Amino acid sequence: MNVLLDNFPAFRDGFIGTVSITAVSSVIALVLGVAIAGFRVSPVPPLRYFGTAWVTLMRNTPLTLLFLIFFFVVPEILFPGMSPFVLGSLALGFYTSSFVCEAVRSGINTVPLGQAEAARSIGMTFAQTLRIVVLPQATRTVIPPLSSIFIALTKNSAIAGAFSNAELFGWQKLMSDKGYDIIPVFIWVALGYLVVTFTISGLFRLLERRMEVAR
Amino acid sequence: MSASVLYDAPGPKARVRNRIYAVVGTLAIAALILVSVLRLADKGHLAPEMWDIFNYSGIRQNIADAVLATLKAFGLAAVGSLVLGVLLAVGRLSDHQPIRWAATTFIELFRSLPLLITIYAIWVGFLTDHSMWALAAGLSVYNGCVQAEVLRAGINSVPRGQSEAAYALGMSKTQVMVTVLMPQAIRSMLPTIISQLVVTLKDTSLGFIILYPELLQTARLIASNTQVNGQYPYVSTIVVIGTIYIAMCLVLSALATWIEKRGRRAKTGIKVAPGVQTDGISTVDDIPAANPGGAGGAGTGADGADGTDVTKS
Numbered sequence: 001m002n003v004l005l006d007n008f009p010a011f012r013d014g015f016i017g018t019v020s021i022t023a024v025s026s027v028i029a030l031v032l033g034v035a036i037a038g039f040r041v042s043p044v045p046p047l048r049y050f051g052t053a054w055v056t057l058m059r060n061t062p063l064t065l066l067f068l069i070f071f072f073v074v075p076e077i078l079f080p081g082m083s084p085f086v087l088g089s090l091a092l093g094f095y096t097s098s099f100v101c102e103a104v105r106s107g108i109n110t111v112p113l114g115q116a117e118a119a120r121s122i123g124m125t126f127a128q129t130l131r132i133v134v135l136p137q138a139t140r141t142v143i144p145p146l147s148s149i150f151i152a153l154t155k156n157s158a159i160a161g162a163f164s165n166a167e168l169f170g171w172q173k174l175m176s177d178k179g180y181d182i183i184p185v186f187i188w189v190a191l192g193y194l195v196v197t198f199t200i201s202g203l204f205r206l207l208e209r210r211m212e213v214a215r
Numbered sequence: 216m217s218a219s220v221l222y223d224a225p226g227p228k229a230r231v232r233n234r235i236y237a238v239v240g241t242l243a244i245a246a247l248i249l250v251s252v253l254r255l256a257d258k259g260h261l262a263p264e265m266w267d268i269f270n271y272s273g274i275r276q277n278i279a280d281a282v283l284a285t286l287k288a289f290g291l292a293a294v295g296s297l298v299l300g301v302l303l304a305v306g307r308l309s310d311h312q313p314i315r316w317a318a319t320t321f322i323e324l325f326r327s328l329p330l331l332i333t334i335y336a337i338w339v340g341f342l343t344d345h346s347m348w349a350l351a352a353g354l355s356v357y358n359g360c361v362q363a364e365v366l367r368a369g370i371n372s373v374p375r376g377q378s379e380a381a382y383a384l385g386m387s388k389t390q391v392m393v394t395v396l397m398p399q400a401i402r403s404m405l406p407t408i409i410s411q412l413v414v415t416l417k418d419t420s421l422g423f424i425i426l427y428p429e430l431l432q433t434a435r436l437i438a439s440n441t442q443v444n445g446q447y448p449y450v451s452t453i454v455v456i457g458t459i460y461i462a463m464c465l466v467l468s469a470l471a472t473w474i475e476k477r478g479r480r481a482k483t484g485i486k487v488a489p490g491v492q493t494d495g496i497s498t499v500d501d502i503p504a505a506n507p508g509g510a511g512g513a514g515t516g517a518d519g520a521d522g523t524d525v526t527k528s
Contacts, residue, residue, distance in 0.1 A: 042236075043222050043225060043229075044233050044236045044237045045237060046240050046241040047240045050244055056465075060417075060464035060468065061417075061464075062419075062420035062431065064420040064431055065420060065434075065456065065457055068431070068435070068453060072447075072450075072453070073255075073449060076255060076258050076260065076450070077251045077255060151327070154329075155327070155329040158329035159331055159421070162424050169332060172335060173335065176335075182339045183336075185336075186332065186340075190324070190328050193328055193329060197327050
């Protein structure tokens with residue numbers, strides 16, 4: 001208990017750090033993932049190849065290596081002096097985008113072919129088909145895997161702590177450097193993460209229930 | 216191509232439009248790559264000297280040692296996680312409530328914690344002088360929990376009649392598990408199990424936090440200890456190391472895909488789960504999601520998903 005009470009401000013900062021990096025990179029992953037999924041299902045071959053290459057590369061690279069790339073290579077290409085928070089969120093977001101992309105793509109593929117055919121045969125345009133018929137059905141199948149992906153993202157955000165971001169893993173490291181017993185530190189950090197992941201899975205379950213429609 | 220939900224087989228007008236998109240898209244992507252390369256070349260990262268460092272036998276030896284170290288940790292973690300996975304899966308399906316309860320708690324706790332936290336705690340708390348064993352132990356605990364869930368989904372996907380028949384023959388519960396359920400579960404889940412091993416292989420890179428000299432840690436050391444033209448060769452090192460990682464992972468993934476295809480060819484009536492990399496997330500949840508609609512969803516998915524409400528907690 002002492003570990004927490006004596007160092008509460010640091011713990012709170014760590015917790016907020018975990019939450020904010022998770023939130024920012026979730027948004028990046030979602031936007032990028034949906035865009036890449038769009039590439040992968042598009043009728044234009046070069047875009048499809050690009051999407052496939054993206055997913056293959058991102059999924060087979062260790063996240064830690066991706067962090068290394070973002071911290072040492074990307075600043076050279078873009079502009080130097082970006083904050084660790086930005087770089088960390090980008091690395092996490094890029095990595096997770098490949099998983100989001102695959103979830104969205106398989107979601108679109110689950111919509112029976114007849115649905116879109118029927119929509120087209122009653123004269124709907126492409127945009128209408130997508131908006132009114134396909135996407136609402138795809139969204140529902142995508143929600144459960146997305147929930148797992150965002151929980152994995154939360155867990156992966158710990159790596160950002162090893163790259164000079166203030167978050168819970170950083171706190172764990174700091175406390176053990178200060179000589180506190182690792183077990184209580186571990187328990188508090190674990191609780192911190194459990195709170196975040198519980199919240200995410202709760203939100204998604206709520207969403208799932210709201211979007212539930214018998215098919 | 217016309218088999219997509221989203222568009223018809225293109226007519227003449229659409230074909231022209233698609234060709235325009237193709238050209239524009241290719242140009243945009245090429246421009247992006249070109250700008251990056253030019254910027255890197257500008258800063259001298261692509262100078263030949265930067266890549267020359269890989270001609271030194273010392274650095275080559277370092278990388279070879281690092282690959283070996285990575286594979287060693289991976290091998291230990293693979294064996295450890297599979298053994299632990301089998302034990303935990305059996306524990307979760309045990310008839311004795313305390314065992315079931317303990318296994319469930321263990322799985323849910325360690326699966327929902329970041330692996331990094333676990334590895335670090337094991338390293339600091341128990342195995343400070345043995346970073347390889349700390350890394351292997353951490354990986355085994357985390358991946359063992361995931362593999363346990365995969366196996367459990369596999370066991371649940373074996374048709375009920377199989378175990379009923381085995382019990383009717385007078386087999387004991389252990390015999391049923393070992394000779395009837397486990398082999399079929401492992402067979403149907405092999406692609407998923409191997410995909411999880413890909414995740415395990417990628418996660419060995421977390422060893423750099425506990426200073427285990429695996430590939431990534433070595434890469435960092437090489438890049439930060441050598442100076443060429445007054446710069447650190449991060450770009451060339453990362454390209455080389457990244458290629459090695461991607462190659463290793465692709466080989467394992469290819470194995471999973473191959474087994475999945477073979478499994479689908481055999482007519483055993485037991486569905487083979489697709490080898491989709493889940494990043495060690497929920498597994499059971501993902502199996503129906505990855506192969507939903509159509510024939511999937513039913514087999515491994517629906518059965519495995521019962522009472523699992525995975526991920527969470």
